[in-house]
Amino acid sequence: MKTFDEVFGRAPDVTASAPGRVNLLGEHTDYQGGFVLPTAIPQDTTVHMGRNGTAEHRVYAADLERHARFPVGANAEPHFAQYVAGALALAGVQEGVDVHVTSTVPMGAGLSSSAALEVSTLRAARELFALDLDDVRVAQIAQRAEIEFAGVNCGIMDQMASSLADARRMLRLDTRTLERETLPLPGGAQVLVIDSGVPRSLAESGYNTRRAEVEEASRLLGVHELRDVTDVQVVETLPEPLNRRARHVVTENARVLAAVNADAAAFGQLMNASHASLRDDYEVSHPKVDELVELLQTHADVFGARMTGAGFGGALVALVREGAAEAVAADVLAQYDGPGRRVVP
Template identity: 65%
Template sequence: MTEAEAPSQFQASFGAVFGRGPEVTAQAPGRVNLLGEHTDYQGGYVLPAAIPQQATVSVARNGGKQHRLHSANLGQTLSVPVGEVGTGFAPYLTGSVALAGVHDALDIWVSSEVPSGGLSSSAALELATLRALRALYSLPLDDVDLALLGQRVEHEYVGVMCGIMDQMASSLADTAHMLFLDTRSLERRKLPLPADSARGTAQILVIDSGVPRRLAESGYNERRSQVEEASLLLGVTQLRDVQEVAALDALPERLKQRARHVVTENARVLEALHADAGHFGRLMNASHASLQHDYEVSHPQVDVLVALLQKQAGVYGARMTGAGFGGAVVALVQAGQAGAVAEAVLKVYGGEGRQVVP
């Protein structure tokens, strides 16, 4: 779907709320991160891919003095005066409008298929909104510009000091490749998914653990502060500049743990660039152990789900994905086995877990 198109179902939904059709409709996908977790705000390397689920945003000018914002998922409509931020889901939209330099009052209808919890639902919403605004106002912004604006929305309007990975993945990634991204330089290239010489290209399986990420924002900002302190004590701009784990020995133990995850995770991403599926899976397993023990952003139920996946036949490797404290897990599985693996693991796991991708 192009940014200027509005399929009939979205026109009808927008019209039911606002009494007329939208001027533009745009979409942006969620993402799953295969390797490179909690490294992007330290200038590190990441390997995300887009997922099929999308956020959809329809927009029209209303000629008034207030934005009218409707979430189809929540069944909720908010009114926010132009120039104010609002509450709830509003800051993702009003922040995007403000940073795009738009001063009109807008009617904005949003709907998202992207599950919350580790799959960048917020980035998808930001990028879909920014794409719609770009189309409506013919803004001279490329896809990287939109990603950088989306990150600023998180920092300045939502209050989450995220790195750039989520927005870059939502703006630039696709479902058939990994996006290798240097988050310092923003240099990037698309790479094929890992393959097994005997079985062909592996599949990505994503399962929502069913655990809400209640501590994600506060925990995320705390971890960011800790690695920034570690960088300062080590005399480097970012932990990206540390190549050897032994260099971390001078740090206090808690900061050493946090920094060790970032340094070793960067090394895992670079090693994964030339890895086959089996080796890539082992790197994913090591990543989860690091996130669980050094960075301490996992959750007991997530650890159970990851362990079940790691033991399941047909799985090369598995780990949590996203900020942590709940949310989704990702596994790399043998070609054609994703459905069978998910069914077998969820039968044992129980709870609220459910398959998301494919």
């Protein structure tokens, strides 16, 4: 793996990092003004950056061993560099920079590797150019970068979690107002994250389709966002599959609000219900993910488990008895025959 010095022939001017995230509850609600409950993970993305005195940006992704060059303010090819291009352009960077990226956040696992890349790029640019950007503004620019440059019509949760959360507490976030608070995990519990080994790509999956479906559901119900629907019976007036898509969003918001004061057992049951809703109503799970979730949910030391992220593969999150995560992971993975399975430590 080449260093910044080896690629660009000098030392970087600045270095910045940002973590990935795992979402405990509140999936597919952030683009409907809903409530989410993510936490950061220990894995992060690191960006080394330096001015290059030209009118183009040069990006090297060390883990992929891939290069990209593109004009200042323009989008990039290949796809990995689009997140960097969007962050730099939307932050107003007007001179060329060299960017070296390394990451321990698993890609394609639903742990927000893209948000970590966007936020770490913006943090480096903020330091290098003394940009007047607070952490919320960083998240907002990062979200726009993903939408406008990478073509993923995402909500704000991933970028807010990467910019503001830490790995020791949960971030309860109202994605409409951006009101937020940090909360402890339920007593006697810890988080376990397992990558199913089934890769997925947001831009190539049904993510944008699901977003269009709930936007149509909102329009038919005459509300700005499904966040404004509190009576789940209202969604049953919608045609298939819009009724099920809306049912997930409405019930998922309720689950996040209920989880704030829940003990570990109750929190786990809310996670189990969330997975069932994502599988059946939102239809964003995957058979191998469902298999692994079931193994977790039936383990004696697991309070609850669910898919996490946009779906169609990727990672799972479980709330397990404190101190039992390693043993639970070993037990469950011994019974699972999915591809490339691994624990995210």
